[in-house]
Amino acid sequence: MTAIEKLEILKNNLSKLKNLTVAFSGGVDSTFLLTVAKDVLNENVLAVTVNAFVHTNKEIKESIEYANKIDVKHTVLNIKDINIQEFIDNVPQRCYFCKKEIFTQIIKISNKNKIINIADGSNIDDLSDFRPGMKALKELGIMSPLKEAGLTKQEIRDLSKMLDIPTWNKPSFACLASRIPYNHKITQQKLQMVEKSEEFISQLGFKQFRVRHHGEIARIELPQSDILKFIESDSSNKACKYLKSLGFNYVTIDLLGYRTGSMNEVL
Known part of the structure; x- marks a missing residue:
């Protein structure tokens, strides 16, 4: 059909x-x-x-x-x-x-x-x-x-x-709570960190991505086709500096790339 x-x-x-x-x-x-x-x-x-x-x-x-x-x-x-x-x-x-x-x-x-x-x-x-x-x-x-x-x-x-x-x-979007690993408490502070992080990366010119909140670690998911661009354009350094200013101690890129429902992979 x-x-x-x-x-x-x-x-x-x-x-x-x-x-x-x-x-x-x-x-x-x-x-x-x-x-x-x-x-x-x-x-x-x-x-x-x-x-x-x-x-x-x-x-x-x-x-x-x-x-x-x-x-x-x-x-x-x-x-x-x-x-x-x-x-x-x-x-x-x-x-x-x-x-x-x-x-x-x-x-x-x-x-x-x-x-x-x-x-x-x-x-x-x-x-x-x-x-x-x-x-x-x-x-x-x-x-x-x-x-x-x-x-x-x-x-x-x-x-x-x-x-x-x-x-x-328009890029796919899910509620901000989906950025927090299961069984880790959801707080407004964590969600605000995610929202500000994703807003910043969007301003760098990237459309489809996620910033997952793992305590002191921010895990950025980008389409694999965007990962090299993110690194070579110096966007990674800019994002690292900004995300650390929000309270993250470490900023990482997920080598598997962006995928919806990645938090469900542990279930």
Whole structure:
């Protein structure tokens, strides 16, 4: 089945809904879903963006700007603290407890707006990784229209480009908590160190990468094709100096390169 055919399935599924709340992070998947939903359901769509300390200010800003651009109703759910012990302790099931709490609050917002359907941007590729948060979505009755239509990440990018959605080539992003090894406590200080580190490396001209926080060690994951460029352009020295100013004692480059879910490799 082609991506175009899957897009038609997605549109047909959405057209059967009276209204829809989209959990909108501003990433590739949720931006595509929100755009298609707005096209199909018009004013009967609400976007909800979660603003918590596990999200970057840049992501929140871009979400607000895009929602305004396509003229969709938009609410920012501000969560000052995530007071979930399992999340703070960073257990392997962390994402389950976090998703359960956040989507429970999104449900409340939807109820206030008399919206009965809630969707997230999970795609079919998410089934191949360790995603405990998907269990929480299922328990709460959250829809995943992209997954149900069988859309892969690459197909979503291709269709986004075809539809002139600006996030078609946006680097993949995950919540900042994914940069902390399991069973190492999550703190705002650690997350801020990661956010500032990644912001700096982005300013050096690199797009897809991660900075993993291993206590006194920062482990930088870059696509293998970028590793030599990072070293030879002197970016490594600049990054080392800056990351050490944030509190890291050692700055390393992972020779295996960038890959999503690398923290799951120890499970």
